[in-house]
Amino acid sequence: MASATSSDTFPQMGSLGEVHVSAERRLPDAPVNPVMETRDLNVFYGDFHAVHDVNLAYGRHEITAMIGPSGCGKSTVLRCLNRMNDLVAGAHVEGEVLYHGQDIYQKNVDPIAVRTQIGMVFQKPNPFPKSIYDNIAYGPRVTGMKVDNMDDLVEEALRGAALWDEVKDKLKQSAYGLSGGQQQRLCIARTIATKPDVILMDEPCSALDPIATARVEDLMLELRNEYTIIVVTHNMQQAARVSDRTAFFTARPDETTGNRTGLLVEYDLTSTIFSNPNDKRTEDYISGRFG
C-alpha cells in the first residue's frame, strides 16, 4: 500500500544511493501531541554510560525508526520505553520517559501496567512453546483483560497480523511448526491481542528472509493506522520504506575510558533524513560511507 515511491515529492532523492523513501503522508515537522517522549534520557549499565541525553518525541499513528551503527544505544532507548531495561541487572535510567505526559519511571508507576500499554516485538521470533491459539490468548489471560469471546479475539489478532488465512486450520498446533516469518507475525499478533497503544519493535526483521521481511513491513504500515510504532532497525532501506520519522544515533567513545556512549545525532522526517540530512555524520552513515 504505502511502499510506493514518489520522487516528485522529493526531487532531491536518489542523490544518496538507492534508498527510497515511502512518503504519501504529509506530516508536521515535529510530532504534535506525541504519544511518548524521552527527555534528557541517560542510561547506565553499572558504571557504563550507554546512552547520553536523548530527547525524542514519538508521534501518534506514526512509525518512528531508530537507526545507527551497532552499539549506538538505539535498542537501549527502545527498551527504556516499556521498562524492559528494568530486567537487566545494574541498569539505571536518568531523565524522563513520558507516556501521554506521565513519566513511566516515577515510583508510583507499575512497570507491568506500562507493558500492557506498550507492547514489544523482539529481534528473534520468540513464540511460546504452546499452540498458536494459546500464544495469542496468553496476553489477554495474564493481564486479566475482559474478553467476551476469546475465539473472536484470537481471530481478530491473527487477522490484524495478516496471519489468519495461513493458520486458521491449525490453531491448536504448536507455534513452533510455523516458519520464521510466520512466527514473527504471530509475535506481532500476540502483542496486538492485548490491545496496546504503542508497539516497540527491536529489529523485527533481522532474522527473516527478504520475502518475510516485506510481509512484516507491509504489516507495519497497516498497523500504523491503529497503533504507534517505534522500530529499531539496522536496515536503512527498511527505515526508509516504512518509517515516517527517523532518529539517527551514533556512538561516541569516551576520551578516558574508551567506552562508547550512544547519542542522538539527528531526528527528522524520514524524507528529510534520507534526502537532505543536516548532520555530516547522518549523511555519511546513510550513504554507506560509515557504519
Place this chain on the structure above:
Amino acid sequence: MSVATATARDTVRIATGRSRDRSAASLVFLGLLWFSLFFGVMVLVVLITDTAIAGSGRFDSALVTGYDSTLYPERTGFRAGILGSLWLMLFTAVMAVPLGIAAAVYLEEFADSTRWYNRIIEVNLQNLAAVPSIVYGLLAVAVMALIGIERKGIVLGGAIALALLILPVIIITTREAVRAVPEEIRQGSLALGATTWQTTWRQVLPSAVPGIATGTILGLSRAIGEAAPLLMLGLASSVRFDPEGMMSPITALPIQIYGLSSSSQQAFQDAASAAIIVLLVMILSLNGLAIFIRNKFQRSW
C-alpha cells in the same frame, strides 16, 4: 613437468604402507583403555551375576509377598521392606519435591546473585550434595528430637532423612532445567504485561517439567538404595506388618538386606541375594522412567 614431479612426490609421501595410528605406543594406549573399560564393566557383571545365581533359588512369589520368617528361612520374604521403601519414597517425594522446586525457582528467577546471602546459599548447596548420607541421618534424628517425636524407626523420620539427602540433588537439577528455558520466552511473556510470577508459573515451570521430573526421579532412586541414614534413625531390620501411616514403624529393603546378609543361615543369605536383585530392579526401573521422560518430553529450543 613440474606438475608431474609434484604429484609423484606427494604419492611417495603418503603411500608409506603403514598408519601412524597403528604404532606400538598407540596400540598399547588403546589396549589400556580397553582393559579399563573391560575391568570396570566385568566386575559389575560378575557381581550381579553372582548375586543373581546365589538368589536364584528364591525368585518366587513369597520373596515379595511374605514377611520375614525366622522359623522358615527358605520362605522368608521382603514384603515389609518393599512396602516400607515405597512408603519412604512417597513421603520423601512429598517433602523434598515442592521444597526443592521452590528453592530452585527462587534462586534462578528471583534471587539477586550479587547479594552475599544468596552467594552463601549457592556455595553451600554445592557442598550439601557431597555430604555423606549418614550425616543426613544424624540431622533427621535432631529434627525428630526437635519436633518432639520419640518413636524410632518410623516412616516420618526416615522420610525426613531421605528428603534432606535428595534436596540438594533436586535443587541443582531443577535449577539446570529452569536455566535451560531461554531468556526470550521470559522476555516475551513480560513484554505482554505478565508478572514475574505469572511468567514463572505459566512459562518457565511448564517448560522445565521434564528436567525437573528427571532430576527428581534420579534423586529418589539414590534415596531408595540408602541404608546408612535409616540405620541412624533406628529402622528395624525385621517388621511383620504393613506400614499404615506416617508414624508407623517400618523397615526398608536395604535395611532388611543388611540384616539378613549378616545372618549365619545360608537360606537367609540366599534370600538377601534375591532381595538385592529386587532392589536393583526397582532402581533400574526408576532410572529407566527418568530416561524415558527425558527422551519423550525433552524440548530443543
